[in-house]
Amino acid sequence: MDGLPGEPTVEDRIRKRAYELWESDGSPEGRADDYWARAEAQIQAEGEAGDAEPAAAADQSGKGRRAAEAIGDEGAEVPDNTSGSR
Secondary structure (H helix, E strand, C coil), X not given: CCCCCCCCCHHHHHHHHXXXXXXXXXXXXXCHHHHHHHXXXXXXXXXXXXXXXXXXXXXXCCHHHHHHHHHCXXXXXXXXXXXXXX
């Protein structure tokens, strides 16, 4: 069970990627297994790298605040780390 109804399965994603790779190489005959293997490796690598679909219930409530802190937004509450204690 790789996804909800209507969502592409891992096999669907591999099939699509293999077709794209095959087309980009000029659609050579007799190499379907090669393109499938390449596509499968790419999809698996994306999943291992965390590039797979994000979790549906991921809490992103503090995302805006962290982004504001990173750019030094004056309206964001940034902890004072200049107390000198290390």
